[in-house]
Amino acid sequence: MPNTTNKAEPAGRPVMIAARDIVKSFGANRVLDRVSLTLGKGEVVAVIGPSGSGKSTFLRCLNHLETIDEGGIEIEGETLAAPGPDGRSHYANDAEVRRICRKMGMVFQSFNLFPHMTVLQNVIEAPITVKRMRRDAIVPQAEELLRKVGLFSKRDNYPGRLSGGQKQRVAIARALAMEPDIMLFDEPTSALDPELTGEVLRTMRQLAEEHMTMLVVTHEMGFAREAAHRVVFMDQGRIVEEAAAAEFFRAPRAPRTREFLAHML
């Protein structure tokens, strides 16, 4: 039977991330309260919302930096976690979890580069230690990625010598060196001086144009509007509103969304 009515496949794209009814608490604090989101191949989805609404926790749950209590996560059709008969989430075994999570690259607000390694060493580290790639195989790829983010000439510099925008572009190149199918960004420009956000957003737009599947937590409403296909608004651990980007900004429905946008725009 043709699959055209399957709601799990937005716009007929293969599903890359399917998060269903995720619940996550820290102690008595329920930080994610039945969060569901589906991301299709090549889709760019922006996640916006006030501080403390659970955006980072949601991203961190998707690639197992945090574990979920209830609900399920599938990555490219493979089960990372699924609810058991007791209603609690059960994870795949460690090797499976590692393998599945390697499909996702993540970029953090704080760059997280290794300070004692050069730019090139930062980019080739994980492919060598995690993927067991040979140095002579990964170096040309790493150099190509550095060219792509405009930092080939900084290859032998240490991160301490780079601007914040340059560091973040290295962090993007480093994530891409693992050849992920999905990129998760957690406020990648929030730690940057305003004049440095543009160069990072340009790199991200370029990735989007190359049809990378991207989930981007951001306060950059311009980026959300122009580069994202869909926008998700989170508040108090819930997805309050979700719409195509143009629609979302033109006619936000929920009062909380309107209030938030009024402050942001």
Ligand SMILES: Nc1ncnc2c1ncn2[C@@H]1O[C@H](COP(=O)(O)OP(=O)(O)O)[C@@H](O)[C@H]1O
């Ligand atoms: N490791 C943690 N331990 C305890 N509470 C946490 C932890 N991480 C996040 N929280 C809490 O979860 C809530 C959501 O945080 P977060 O996901 O960082 O929100 P956002 O990224 O939207 O600002 C906040 O109340 C925060 O204090």
Ligand SMILES: [Mg+2]
């Ligand atoms: Mg956050």
